Amino acid sequence: MRKLIGVWVVIAAVSGSLVGPVSIAGAQDATVVASDETGKKLEESARELIASITEQQQELEGLGETISQATKEDVRALRERGIDLIDVYVSDLGTLEANILKREKRGMDASGDRALATDLRQSLSTVLRTSVKSTQSELQALRASKEDAPPDEFEQIESVLALENIWLDRSFGIFLEHIEAMDRFSLDSSDERELLTTMLTGRAELVSGRIMLTRDTLSKIQRRLRADPSNAEFNTDLDLANTQLDVYVERLATTIRIMGALGLDTAEYQQLLFEVTGEITTGLLSRDVAAGIFRGWVDSVTQWIAHNGPTIVLKVFLFVLILFVFRVLAKIARKIVKKAIKTSNLEFSTLLERTALSMTGSLVMLFGLLVALSQLGFQVGPLLAGLGVVGFIVGFALQDTLSNFASGVMILLYRPYDVGDLIETAGAIGKVKNMTLVSTTILTVDHQTLVIPNSMIWGNVIKNVTAQTERRVDMVFGIGYADDIPHAERVLTEILVAHGKVLDDPEPVVKLHNLGDSSVDFVVRPWVATDDYWEVYWDITREVKMRFDAEGISIPFPQRDVHVFREGE
Numbered sequence: 001m002r003k004l005i006g007v008w009v010v011i012a013a014v015s016g017s018l019v020g021p022v023s024i025a026g027a028q029d030a031t032v033v034a035s036d037e038t039g040k041k042l043e044e045s046a047r048e049l050i051a052s053i054t055e056q057q058q059e060l061e062g063l064g065e066t067i068s069q070a071t072k073e074d075v076r077a078l079r080e081r082g083i084d085l086i087d088v089y090v091s092d093l094g095t096l097e098a099n100i101l102k103r104e105k106r107g108m109d110a111s112g113d114r115a116l117a118t119d120l121r122q123s124l125s126t127v128l129r130t131s132v133k134s135t136q137s138e139l140q141a142l143r144a145s146k147e148d149a150p151p152d153e154f155e156q157i158e159s160v161l162a163l164e165n166i167w168l169d170r171s172f173g174i175f176l177e178h179i180e181a182m183d184r185f186s187l188d189s190s191d192e193r194e195l196l197t198t199m200l201t202g203r204a205e206l207v208s209g210r211i212m213l214t215r216d217t218l219s220k221i222q223r224r225l226r227a228d229p230s231n232a233e234f235n236t237d238l239d240l241a242n243t244q245l246d247v248y249v250e251r252l253a254t255t256i257r258i259m260g261a262l263g264l265d266t267a268e269y270q271q272l273l274f275e276v277t278g279e280i281t282t283g284l285l286s287r288d289v290a291a292g293i294f295r296g297w298v299d300s301v302t303q304w305i306a307h308n309g310p311t312i313v314l315k316v317f318l319f320v321l322i323l324f325v326f327r328v329l330a331k332i333a334r335k336i337v338k339k340a341i342k343t344s345n346l347e348f349s350t351l352l353e354r355t356a357l358s359m360t361g362s363l364v365m366l367f368g369l370l371v372a373l374s375q376l377g378f379q380v381g382p383l384l385a386g387l388g389v390v391g392f393i394v395g396f397a398l399q400d401t402l403s404n405f406a407s408g409v410m411i412l413l414y415r416p417y418d419v420g421d422l423i424e425t426a427g428a429i430g431k432v433k434n435m436t437l438v439s440t441t442i443l444t445v446d447h448q449t450l451v452i453p454n455s456m457i458w459g460n461v462i463k464n465v466t467a468q469t470e471r472r473v474d475m476v477f478g479i480g481y482a483d484d485i486p487h488a489e490r491v492l493t494e495i496l497v498a499h500g501k502v503l504d505d506p507e508p509v510v511k512l513h514n515l516g517d518s519s520v521d522f523v524v525r526p527w528v529a530t531d532d533y534w535e536v537y538w539d540i541t542r543e544v545k546m547r548f549d550a551e552g553i554s555i556p557f558p559q560r561d562v563h564v565f566r567e568g569e
Helices: 002-019 024-030 037-069 072-105 111-148 151-184 190-227 232-261 267-277 287-343 350-375 380-397 399-414 454-458 485-498 530-551
Strands: 422-425 428-435 439-444 449-453 470-472 475-479 509-515 520-525 527-529
Touching (some): 037 072, 072 111, 151 232, 287 350, 399 454, 428 449, 439 454, 527 530
16 A cells, blocks of 8 residues: 555655756746736636646645655545545646747747646656556555455455556546647657557557456356255356456447547547447447447357357257158148048047047147257256247137137037038028038028137027938928819829939828818928929929819918898898
């Protein structure tokens, strides 16, 4: 800690030389009195600035003596005050130089103040050089002492190191401001610029190296945490490493900002900051920075491909090969199931056959996909568990669809109808065109397509018109009360027997059924093949009308006798 005191003793000693070369009072006497009001104000402002600079010099000298006698606890506060004084000193000196330039532009004689400001600038260069170099030396000494320090002093050294780095960054900023002021005042700043460039480049390299080391340390800690997430020591080390990385990133960002103001190339360091933080800054808009980041990505991808490429290619080849093999197996499995269904003595519905074939192929392909994914390194167990959770969520969201599916399963099991059957259900009548586990497609007799959810069909009466191979045609024909009943009965029987599509077994029925209001009704019930139902119905109806007309048998229409009674008769 005594070395810290020595730094500011040197600064204070050098600051005494700031007034040596030129007397401030002499500078006042050498200044020509301005002739206008603005000139007078500039003169007064210059005098105030020179007085302020004088006070700051005196305070710096006193601060140097105080630091040399201060205790360890007070040194830090005194040094912070010293940095503030230097900062104000540089700012006031720059303002004085701006004042001189304004007066010279107005044609006023400010040669005395220019000579004073020039000497102050040159002396300030020596002070800043000494300050920065001493701070850098102190940082090196502290880092060296940190390695051998006992644990109880470790935290204190870390605290001092943090302050030293803050002061060094501030010193660099003041040095930059000093160089810019020299340029504005037309002074040669090449030596100062070269020195600051060297110091900033060295600091950027040092901080960049520490960032990369800390990043590697973080990666190692994170790998250990993945193996043992509950380890408290690893979590503490992770927090410390993250904190340290943030500090280094902030230091590098400050250094980059000062380097950029000097016109130095910071593309490499900007790229490192982006890789660590992922934050897009204005520096990334630079073509060199963007090109460097792109090259880094390309190099990383190239290295990754070179290291993992053969393995990835082999795994992808195995993945494709396994899927191809299981696709062939799925086709074979479907053929086997289809053949088993065809050769079975059991009667399978079209829906059952399609469902069995589809599920067989899907299950084989699903098993193949799981095997193929395992070759790529996927954990099949968690994947199946995830699919189960997703299935539960989807099932909850698709309750109506699942209801249709359940109804489709019941239709599949009980087979109330099949593709090609003529059915009447859910208010629709038509031929079944297609069946799935969710819906049934019906083609109506007037050629309209209806898609009916299975839940509506299973919840209603299902009338399967074509479920049986034979069907009875029920017809009623009426004759007049004056007609010959045996004659009519004989004619009806002859018509049925003569029709080629009326079945002999079961035997057709012709019976006197009802004595109606206007007619004597016969029921005529021939049996036919289901597909011949309407043809027989229409043929017999036509033939009955023609034969009744030919045989003189009347077909009465509804009639009513009206009797009129007169009152009093």
